[in-house]
Amino acid sequence: MTAEIPVLMILPQVKAALEAEVERSSVSAGLMGGLLFGYPLDEHRRLVVDWVRPRPEVRFGAKDFNLDQSRTSQQLDRARKLASAAHYCGVWYAHRTPDKDLTDEEWVQTQSVLEDPDYGFQDLVGLVICSYFGKLTFYAFVFDKHHSARGQLPVPTELLLAADSLQASTGAGQPHVSDTGPVSPAWYTYPEVARRLNREHDRLVEKYHVEADVEPDGQMVFQLVPRTGYGKLTFYLACQSGFPDGSPSAFLMVGGTRQPLFSPALNVWSSQHSLAEVADDMVEWLAWSLEEYVKTADKALKRGDYQEAADWLSVVLSINPRMPRAARLLARAQAALR
Numbered sequence: 001m002t003a004e005i006p007v008l009m010i011l012p013q014v015k016a017a018l019e020a021e022v023e024r025s026s027v028s029a030g031l032m033g034g035l036l037f038g039y040p041l042d043e044h045r046r047l048v049v050d051w052v053r054p055r056p057e058v059r060f061g062a063k064d065f066n067l068d069q070s071r072t073s074q075q076l077d078r079a080r081k082l083a084s085a086a087h088y089c090g091v092w093y094a095h096r097t098p099d100k101d102l103t104d105e106e107w108v109q110t111q112s113v114l115e116d117p118d119y120g121f122q123d124l125v126g127l128v129i130c131s132y133f134g135k136l137t138f139y140a141f142v143f144d145k146h147h148s149a150r151g152q153l154p155v156p157t158e159l160l161l162a163a164d165s166l167q168a169s170t171g172a173g174q175p176h177v178s179d180t181g182p183v184s185p186a187w188y189t190y191p192e193v194a195r196r197l198n199r200e201h202d203r204l205v206e207k208y209h210v211e212a213d214v215e216p217d218g219q220m221v222f223q224l225v226p227r228t229g230y231g232k233l234t235f236y237l238a239c240q241s242g243f244p245d246g247s248p249s250a251f252l253m254v255g256g257t258r259q260p261l262f263s264p265a266l267n268v269w270s271s272q273h274s275l276a277e278v279a280d281d282m283v284e285w286l287a288w289s290l291e292e293y294v295k296t297a298d299k300a301l302k303r304g305d306y307q308e309a310a311d312w313l314s315v316v317l318s319i320n321p322r323m324p325r326a327a328r329l330l331a332r333a334q335a336a337l338r
Contacts, residue, residue: 006155008125008140009041009162010048011082013189018051019136020194022094022129024202025053031061031105033093035072035113036125037079037086046125046142047162049086050079065109067116078214090125098132100139102154111148121145126154187241188220196244203276224279232318235261235282237275244271250282255311261286290316290323297326301333309333 025032034053040046052075054060067088069076079086091113093106102110114121123144130137141154188197197220204210209225220239225232236258239248247269250261265273265281297312313330316323 006142006157007045007160008048008127008142008157009045009160010127011050011162013186014048014051015138015161016191017186017189017194018092018127018129020189020191020198021053022131022136023195024198025094031093031103031109033091033106034060035067035075035088036090036092036127037076038089038125039083039085039087040089046089047083048089048125048127049082050075051092061105061109065112067113067119074213088119090127092127092129095128095130096132098130098137100128100130100137102126102128110143110154114143114145114148125157127159186214186218187243188214188218188239193243197239200275203274204279207276208279222275226283233283233286234318235286237278237282239275248275248278250278252286252315254315255307257311286319290320290326294323294326294329297329297333301329301336306333306336310337 022032032053034051036048037050037052038046038048052072054071058071059065076087091110093102110124110126114124123142126141126143128139128141130139138159140157140159142157143154146152147154187193201210201212201222204222204224207227209227211223213221213223215221215238218241220243222237222239223234224237225234234253236251236253237248238251240246247266250263250266251258252261253259261282263278263281263285265278269278293312293316297309297316300306300309300312310330310333313326313333316326317330320326
């Protein structure tokens with residue numbers, strides 16, 4: 001690091017998505033935060049191109065936390081589509097106070113991330129996002145191994161939106177950040193859309209176990225399992241660019257293949273409807289459709305497509321273990337596969 005004040009540049013869509021995440025989430029106990037993806041543009045500047053809030057099983061905030069790449073590989077791949085040089089570059093934390101200083105727990109975790117031998121960090125960047133009485137404030141810092149070893153405070157850092165700072169980087173002697181390739185904001189990070197998706201998520205979790213993820217093609221996919229009834233039914237709603245004006249789609253996973261689903265609620269979708277309404281309608285529609293799925297499996301069995309038949313029947317029995325004929329047909333399909 002030079003004596004010059006470091007600069008942390010962040011893509012506008014990343015800042016907007018972090019704002020939406022902090023506004024949506026609550027901070028009751030322990031740490032709330034995650035990891036940042038980016039890379040150094042030069043000795044003076046760092047660019048953040050993506051972020052992730054690890055899933056609970058990663059144990060973010062625990063004393064034995066480490067950078068489990070297998071749990072965040074999709075986010076890393078997404079970051080590298082924006083900038084091929086992107087890697088884990090730092091951490092972010094949310095505070096429900098105006099205090100921008102790291103807590104003792106955050107300090108310990110930041111130090112453990114920095115000193116993780118698998119990644120060989122020399123320094124890392126950090127963001128503290130303070131949410132206090134409806135106002136969000138971002139604070140940035142840099143933390144290197146010298147600070148860690150000597151117990152020194154992180155270095156305050158100038159925070160700039162990349163869209164603004166890139167226009168200023170065309171002066172003599174300054175590298176162009178266009179080396180990262182063209183970056184177009186992801187549709188789901190626009191503030192209005194992000195707020196809508198957060199509201200949809202909050203309504204879905206009232207009745208469903210929900211897992212949300214972004215596919216490589218940019219689709220936001222919600223995996224849904226009803227909290228009560230319907231056996232082990234698992235189905236998916238997918239939103240893409242144009243949502244909420246554009247209709248979501250729905251599918252089942254059958255033998256590792258997406259099988260599209262249709263229902264009256266999807267046919268009459270408008271932005272005034274909600275994903276929860278679609279999901280409720282879809283559950284009833286799926287239960288009504290089981291007999292058709294059994295017929296589909298029976299036809300596959302008769303033409304010798306035993307694996308397809310077994311896949312469909314497994315889905316049927318996961319939803320309704322007592323579905324007439326399903327168990328008997330599945331036994332025939334499985335016997336033929338042996």
